[in-house]
Amino acid sequence: MNGSPLDFDRVTIAEVSRHFGRRRALAKVSVTLEAGQITGLLGPNGAGKSTLLSILATLAMPSTGEVRYGTVTAREGGPAVRERLGVLAHELHLYPELTARENLLFFGRLYDLADVESRTGEALARAGLTERANDFVSGFSRGMRQRLALERALLHRPRLLLLDEPFTGLDDASARSLVERLAGLRGEGAIVLVTTHDLDLVDGLLDQAIILKDGRVADVQRPVHDLRDHYRRLVGRGGLA
Amino acid sequence: MSDSGSLGRFFHVAWLIMRKDVTVEMRSREILYTTAFFALSCVLVFAFSFVREGRAIEDAASGILWIAIAFSGTLALGRTFERERTNETLHALLMAPADRPAVYLGKLLGVVALMAVVEAVLVPLVGLLFQAPIGTHPMYLAMLLATGTIGFAAVGTLFAAMLIRARSRDVLLPVLLYPITIPVIIAGVRGTATLFSGGDATMARAWLGMLVFFDVVFITLALWTFEAVMTE
Amino acid sequence: MSRRLFVPAVLAAMVMFALAPVFIAWAPRETTMGVVQKIFYYHVPSAMMLFLSAFVCGIASAVFLFGRRAAADRVAVAAAELVVVFGVIVLVTGPLWARKAWGVWWQWEARLTSTLVLWMIFLAYLLLRRYGGPGSDRLSAGLALFGMANVPFVYLSVNWWRTLHPKTSVVPTLDPAMRGAFWWSVVAFLLLYVALLAARLRVEQQRSRLEAAYLALDE
Structure with a gap:
């Protein structure tokens, strides 16, 4: 893949804490993410999921502890680590003033992809947006944007894929096809981390479930079974709104 | 670092980002029109203070010009980065496999291009309204505007980018930006005033030298600190 | 460190300030300015401390930004506040001088104007820290670095701006008897x-210790 100088098949999160003054977002979180596994990151709002995601996405640094992509940290690896990283954030990372095709082309070029035109075509087809390729993203529904944003995040075939609430705004059919897509990526050896409120959708999908509560790991379940009951017991409510 | 960190790639990424910004702006022209209109409003407001008996008081034209540039530039900076904030696209740019200062350079080029277009309207207008002789030293005037705009935008781009995750970013941008860019404003105003007063260009050359030096120092400093201030 | 520095510094400063009026009174009376010239003995040292403190803040901010040391950030914030404090002394005593020397409260004199600009940069620093929300420590470190780099530019530009107009000599060459x-x-x-830096640093240290204790309590 582009003769990438760096690849890894494991992400090690070791004793990661993050605090703002006396408010703590994460406390000594230690988890390992492996290639070919889908990990669910679960927990109520304010549990520290998004803080952990932005640390993994190299946008924030831990106050203490470290994250290693294979053997290197984000700081040591720099662009080489980011090249292997795909993120689908809640805010989607799309320019509404550009068309679907332009968004993909822009990011494809930013990632220095050799076959950017053909990859863009394939990605548009997978998102079911070939017909709308030259329409501005501002006119798209949430579901269409969500599908496009996923393809944008996967355009450079990242090793580590971080998905923040990827099922938001998707209809049942799209949600099921996303589940299939993630299963396929697992088969290709991707490291997938997904946060979601929809436990039923991911129940059969996850290889590992991390439940965060108040910034700490309440449990790591592996293999995953009876996720909903387990979650309710740990978090103390069924509130999966 | 890696081969993706080469100098050619660095400028290529900056170019891609600038071209993206220009494309987006050409479509909506929102920032361009609102900023240009705001610059004209500034000129009008200051005209009421500095015009006596139908004529502008001495050196008023250059002052009004640079105040309009600084104020409208602040507006353009704020809006440019608000655009990158709404869908957190700045995060997407920071996650790209390029050296992060390339993102800064790309945004800087976009802001400078935008301000240059506004100035292309503003300068003739100020010349017309205040009988300022903009044609006597056109090269020096253009160079003063270019170096001054680059200096202002160099500091402003870094500050607007880092304020993207701060509360009350709208008010904090001018609060941080104006004290730091005072040398640019003084050099711009005084340099332009010597050109407008019809004197020789010796003094303008001196101010120009200072602006070039300012640009070099602050662009270097911004490239150097960008990654550190952008990583939370 | 701050505690060991604080007590001797405070004691020595108290003694020196107690004796200062005596020496200042002994120094010869300046002919044109009269007794107002004595402001000089507080005005100029305050300005020196302001520039020293700005420099301390800039260096500490660079260390914090690139070395990620929390201790450096504590030094930076303490120094930034002292820039503002000594700036107030300079900006109050300056106009008192100006009133006697030129009959106006404010004269756009190069040094005084540069001080005003520098003072505003560090006031902006404090505003950013106060209202910037989480993470503003790193942002303000960036600002401090820019502020420090800006000092020569501010001084040079204000100086050139002023020399285009009639120049007024402000600080008369110092009479050896006044030295x-x-x-x-x-x-x-x-x-x-x-002493103030050490005291302020100690407050910051205690605060971070308290924060650490809160975090530990959570464990």
Whole structure:
């Protein structure tokens, strides 16, 4: 893949804490993410999921502890680590003033992809947006944007894929096809981390479930079974709104 | 670092980002029109203070010009980065496999291009309204505007980018930006005033030298600190 | 460190400030300015401390930004506040001088104007820290670095701007008989600066210790 100088098949999160003054977002979180596994990151709002995601996405640094992509940290690896990283954030990372095709082309070029035109075509087809390729993203529904944003995040075939609430705004059919897509990526050896409120959708999908509560790991379940009951017991409510 | 960190790639990424910004702006022209209109409003407001008996008081034209540039530039900076904030696209740019200062350079080029277009309207207008002789030293005037705009935008781009995750970013941008860019404003105003007063260009050359030096120092400093201030 | 520095610095500063008026009174009376000239013994040392503190803040901010040391950030914030404090002394005593020397409260004189600009940069620093929300420590470190790099540009530009107009000499060449009292004041202010910095640093240290205790309590 582009003769990438760096690849890894494991992400090690070791004793990661993050605090703002006396408010703590994460406390000594230690988890390992492996290639070919889908990990669910679960927990109520304010549990520290998004803080952990932005640390993994190299946008924030831990106050203490470290994250290693294979053997290197984000700081040591720099662009080489980011090249292997795909993120689908809640805010989607799309320019509404550009068309679907332009968004993909822009990011494809930013990632220095050799076959950017053909990859863009394939990605548009997978998102079911070939017909709308030259329409501005501002006119798209949430579901269409969500599908496009996923393809944008996967355009450079990242090793580590971080998905923040990827099922938001998707209809049942799209949600099921996303589940299939993630299963396929697992088969290709991707490291997938997904946060979601929809436990039923991911129940059969996850290889590992991390439940965060108040910034700490309440449990790591592996293999995953009876996720909903387990979650309710740990978090103390069924509130999966 | 890696081969993706080469100098050619660095400028290529900056170019891609600038071209993206220009494309987006050409479509909506929102920032361009609102900023240009705001610059004209500034000129009008200051005209009421500095015009006596139908004529502008001495050196008023250059002052009004640079105040309009600084104020409208602040507006353009704020809006440019608000655009990158709404869908957190700045995060997407920071996650790209390029050296992060390339993102800064790309945004800087976009802001400078935008301000240059506004100035292309503003300068003739100020010349017309205040009988300022903009044609006597056109090269020096253009160079003063270019170096001054680059200096202002160099500091402003870094500050607007880092304020993207701060509360009350709208008010904090001018609060941080104006004290730091005072040398640019003084050099711009005084340099332009010597050109407008019809004197020789010796003094303008001196101010120009200072602006070039300012640009070099602050662009270097911004490239150097960008990654550190952008990583939370 | 701050505690060991604080007590001797405070004691020495107290002694020196107690004796300073004596030396200042002994120094010869300046003919044109009269007794107002004595402001000089506090005005100039305060300005020196302001520039020293700006420099301390800039260096500490660079260390914090690139070395990620929390201790450096504590030094930076303490120094930034002292820039503002000594700036107030300079900006109050300056106009008092101006009133006597030129009959106006504010004269756009190069040094005084540069001080005003520098003072505003560090006031902006404090505003950013106060209202910037989480993470503003790193942002303000960036600002401090820019502020420090800006000092020569501000000074040069204000100086050039002013020399295009009639120049007024502000600080008369120092009478050798005044030097003793002047340097006495400088040392007194330096000790005061060190004492205040140490005290402020201690507050910050206690605060971060308290935060650590809160976090530990959570464990």
